Amino acid sequence: MLKGVGASAGIGIGNVLVLEDISLEYTPHEVTDTAAETTRFKDAVDRFIKNTEKQAKKLLETTGEKEARILEGHISMINDPYMQSEIEKQIASGTCAEEALENMCNMFIGVFSAADDDFTRQRAADVRDVKAGVLGELLGVKEIDLSEVPADTVLVTRELTPSMTAGIKKENIAGIITETGGKTSHSAILARALEIPAVLSVPDISEHFKNEDKVIVDGTAGNIILNPDKKTLAEYTAMRETFIAEKNALEVFRGKKTLNADGKEYELFCNIGKPEDAVKAVECDGEGVGLFRTEFLFMDRTSLPNEEEQFEAYKKAAIILKGKPLIIRTLDIGGDKEIEYLGLEKEENPFMGYRAIRYCIDNKELFKTQIRAILRASVYGDVRIMFPLVTCIDEVRQGKRIVEECKAELKLQGKGYNNDIKVGIMTETAAAAVIADLLAKECDFFSIGTNDLTGYTMSCDRGNDKVSYLYSHFQPAVLRMIEKIIKSANEQGIPVGMCGEAAADPMLIPILISFGLTEFSVSPVSTLKVRKEIAKWTKEKADEITAHVMSLKTQGEVAEYLKTQI
Ligand code: PEP
Ligand code: MG
Numbered sequence: 001m002l003k004g005v006g007a008s009a010g011i012g013i014g015n016v017l018v019l020e021d022i023s024l025e026y027t028p029h030e031v032t033d034t035a036a037e038t039t040r041f042k043d044a045v046d047r048f049i050k051n052t053e054k055q056a057k058k059l060l061e062t063t064g065e066k067e068a069r070i071l072e073g074h075i076s077m078i079n080d081p082y083m084q085s086e087i088e089k090q091i092a093s094g095t096c097a098e099e100a101l102e103n104m105c106n107m108f109i110g111v112f113s114a115a116d117d118d119f120t121r122q123r124a125a126d127v128r129d130v131k132a133g134v135l136g137e138l139l140g141v142k143e144i145d146l147s148e149v150p151a152d153t154v155l156v157t158r159e160l161t162p163s164m165t166a167g168i169k170k171e172n173i174a175g176i177i178t179e180t181g182g183k184t185s186h187s188a189i190l191a192r193a194l195e196i197p198a199v200l201s202v203p204d205i206s207e208h209f210k211n212e213d214k215v216i217v218d219g220t221a222g223n224i225i226l227n228p229d230k231k232t233l234a235e236y237t238a239m240r241e242t243f244i245a246e247k248n249a250l251e252v253f254r255g256k257k258t259l260n261a262d263g264k265e266y267e268l269f270c271n272i273g274k275p276e277d278a279v280k281a282v283e284c285d286g287e288g289v290g291l292f293r294t295e296f297l298f299m300d301r302t303s304l305p306n307e308e309e310q311f312e313a314y315k316k317a318a319i320i321l322k323g324k325p326l327i328i329r330t331l332d333i334g335g336d337k338e339i340e341y342l343g344l345e346k347e348e349n350p351f352m353g354y355r356a357i358r359y360c361i362d363n364k365e366l367f368k369t370q371i372r373a374i375l376r377a378s379v380y381g382d383v384r385i386m387f388p389l390v391t392c393i394d395e396v397r398q399g400k401r402i403v404e405e406c407k408a409e410l411k412l413q414g415k416g417y418n419n420d421i422k423v424g425i426m427t428e429t430a431a432a433a434v435i436a437d438l439l440a441k442e443c444d445f446f447s448i449g450t451n452d453l454t455g456y457t458m459s460c461d462r463g464n465d466k467v468s469y470l471y472s473h474f475q476p477a478v479l480r481m482i483e484k485i486i487k488s489a490n491e492q493g494i495p496v497g498m499c500g501e502a503a504a505d506p507m508l509i510p511i512l513i514s515f516g517l518t519e520f521s522v523s524p525v526s527t528l529k530v531r532k533e534i535a536k537w538t539k540e541k542a543d544e545i546t547a548h549v550m551s552l553k554t555q556g557e558v559a560e561y562l563k564t565q566i
Contacts, residue, residue, distance in 0.1 A: 002202055004177070006222030007188035009525070010197035010247075011240035012175025013233070014152035016213040018206070019144055021158055024135045028099040034092050041087065041097035044137035049075050052133065055166035063165065063193045066279070070162045070186060074130050083108075098138050105131035119276065125186055129161050149173065154217055156209045160187035160198075170194045175217030177224060179205045191219075199224050250528040254285050258520075258531045260513055261538040267519035268531055269325065271499055275313045278320035280524040285531075288325035288382070290447060290521025291499035292317060294370065295332050298339050304366065310373035318381030325382045327447065327521075328374050329426065330367065330399075332356045332388035351461065356389035361398050371406040375417035384422040386447060391431040396442045399423070428452035428500070433481035436488035446489045447521065448482060450500025457481050473502040474558040479511065479550065486515040497521050506533045507562040513537050514546035 031037040052071050060068035077083065083104055090100035105127050112124035136143060146155075147167040154175040157164075176198040181187040183200075191198035197219030202208070208226065209215070216225040216236045220243070225232060258268040269290030270281035274297075281289055297305050297313055305313075318326050333339050334355020347353040360367035377383050387399045400423055410417050427433060428449030440446065450473050455462055457478050460470040472478070482498075489496035497519030502508050504522040506529075512520070513534065522530050545565050552558050 002199075002208060002224040002226065004199040004202040004222050004224065005182055005188075006198075006219050007181070007183050007185075007200045008176070008191035008194075008196060008198035009220045010195070010243050011236055012154060012173075012197035012217040012219065013236060013240060014154040014174030014215065014217075015150075016156050016209045016211055016215050017149060017153045018209055018211055019155060019157040019164075022136070022141050022143065024132060024139060024141060026096075026098045026135075026139060029096050030094045031091070031096050032094070034094065037091050037097050038088055040138070041091060041101070044097070044134055045078055045084075047137045048078060048130075048134045051137075052163065055163050058166045059162060062168070062170070063190070067162060067165070067190060067193050070126070070189075071166070073126060074133070074162075077126060077130050078134060098135060101131060101134055101138070122185065125159070129163065132161075133163065146173075154215050156205050158205070159185075160190055162186060162190060165190050165194065168194065170196060175199075175215070175219070177202055177205065177209070177215075177217060179203065250532055253528045253531040253535070256531065258287065258534055260534050260542075261536060264539065266517075266534055267325075267495070267497070268527060268534075269327070269497065269499075269519060269521040270524045270527060271521050272317070272524075275316040275320070277524070278317040278326075281527075282320060282322075282324075284524035284527040286324075286524055286527050288327075289317065289321060290325075290327050290497050290519060291386070292326060292328045293332065294329060295337050295339070298331060298333065299337075302341055304341070304369075307369045307373045307376075310370055311376045314374055314377035314383065315380050318377050318383055321381055323381055325384060327384045327386050327424070327445075328377075329386045329388055330357070330370055330374075331360055332426075334359055351455070357387045357395050357399060358389070360387075361395065361402070364402065367402060368406055368409075371403055372410060375403070375406055375410055375421065376415055378418035378421050379416040383418065384424060384445070386424050386426060386445075388426045388449070389429060389452070390425040390427070390439070391429045392435070393438055393442060396425060396439065400442075424494075426452075426499075427485045428456070430456045430481065433457070433485050436485045437491070440488045440492035440494055443494060445494050446485060446496040447519075448485055448496070448498040448500060448503075448517075450478070450482070450498060450502035453481055453500065454478050454502075472555045472559070473500075473505070473508060474555040474562070476550075476553060476555070476558070479558070482512075483515050483550075486512075486517055489518075490516045495519055504530050506566055507559070509533045510537045510542040510565070511546045511549060513539060514542040 052075050056068045056071035087100045087104050091097055108127045109124045112120055115121050143163060145167060146164055147169055149172050151172045152174050153172055155173060156177045158179045160176060160178055173196050176191050176196055178187045178200045181200040187200055197217045199217055199219055199222050214227050216228050258266045267287055269288045270286035271291040272278055272281055272289050273293045314328055335351045374385055390396055403423055422444035424443045424445035426449045427446045454471055454473050458470040458475055460467040462468060462471040486496050495518045498517055499521035503520045504526040520530055549558050
């Protein structure tokens with residue numbers, strides 16, 4: 001079995017078609033008739049633009065607007081006056097068009113590849129596509145045509161480019177395997193948009209695959225099985241059928257409200273880690289974002305993001321969500337989330353230590369920078385602030401005081417913000433659950449973080465195998481904590497969501513309905529599934545199940561009983 005990055009879910013079974021890279025080799029040479037060479041370059045650019053426009057149109061019809069926009073971006077790139085004039089200058093000094101184009105593109109590729117963020121690094125792939133396209137025109141080499149491939153083809157290629165997929169007959173492509181690209185690469189975006197199972201970043205494809213090999217592509221797990229035996233083939237064929245049937249059944253819930261069987265409405269939000277993930281939340285039919293984990297903006301870099309950078313990131317998510325709620329959680333570092341450049345001391349007990357809201361209150365300037373950025377972004381949508389790891393009233397009051405200070409500063413600077421911005425907390429510690437009635441009076445909303453709440457309630461570290469048997473949201477202690485939080489919020493009349501992984505557990509959903517949860521926040525891919533699960537339950541049935549669950553004494557009994565009810 002080969003391992004890669006599962007970038008587009010589903011199981012594909014078919015025959016390998018290895019797409020060889022077309023040769024774009026040329027011999028650099030000096031030109032004397034520079035005017036003719038400039039015309040040759042301009043003609044090639046014209047042809048490239050015309051072809052790309054055609055492909056963008058096709059892609060718009062077959063795949064989607066976002067994918068077509070990638071190609072429109074390629075046109076803007078080659079039309080860039082700086083890029084064109086620099087290439088023409090090189091040609092004027094005697095460099096052949098191919099080499100001048102390559103020099104300029106390679107310069108941009110180098111700059112973009114060195115960037116810190118994924119988004120800018122992705123621009124390097126765009127320049128590579130543009131370079132290959134225009135070089136192809138200059139050399140008269142045509143790209144592979146994917147409109148003619150036979151049924152059940154599994155494409156094996158170095159990279160899947162938008163222009164390759166423009167003419168693709170997607171019903172004939174069973175799967176995609178590439179050598180490069182991660183979850184956010186173009187190959188991944190395109191495969192997901194085409195709904196073709198894909199595994200990316202598989203090293204040395206030319207060594208592993210040859211045409212006509214039978215292959216299974218498990219895009220959900222990121223596995224590839226070459227020349228499977230009969231038993232494996234039968235297993236995966238059954239898995240593929242189940243996947244397709246489940247997916248089709250979920251489509252009925254797209255574009256619908258989230259209602260239980262009595263017609264009571266719930267909010268169904270998504271959890272995100274980067275502003276661009278908001279696109280996925282919208283695509284997956286999320287009704288907003290219930291948790292934006294901002295720590296990812298602080299990771300994989302060498303210094304703190306400044307106010308401007310953070311403002312742009314939060315604003316971007318708000319704009320993508322077009323007025324749908326965006327709950328931004330302030331920096332939640334420490335514990336299992338390390339940020340090296342902050343130089344935090346190693347602690348004996350990091351999960352109990354200097355982290356999240358505790359760290360932020362103590363590092364006020366860092367905290368204020370983030371709060372100001374969030375406040376400024378609140379002009380662009382329904383942005384809300386959420387503090388992590390709260391354990392006592394003082395933390396909420398201090399956090400809210402800092403929000404007010406930031407508002408006053410922005411006012412003085414003449415910068416806009418929503419004065420009525422909602423401020424809520426993650427209820428994810430045992431202490432917060434126990435004083436939820438007191439906290440509810442000081443907060444605009446709660447969101448239950450079961451990932452931490454389970455660990456803190458059971459006093460167990462889920463990374464430690466020896467105590468992992470304790471880590472379950474079906475533990476009676478955890479269920480009572482959840483019940484207390486929800487009831488306290490309901491009594492105070494504030495919304496209460498759940499953004500821990502447990503929110504998407506079908507076995508927990510009837511209990512959450514019975515307790516009175518008002519919002520679910522789940523990973524985007526779980527959205528339709530959770531909407532379907534919520535629709536199954538009347539309050540009466542959920543109450544009946546919950547009454548029995550709350551009479552049980554062990555997590556094993558709870559889990560066993562719930563299995564019989566789902
Ligand atoms: C949680 O603790 O449940 C939660 C959603 O936060 P995180 O997983 O980021 O700690
Ligand atoms: Mg947490």
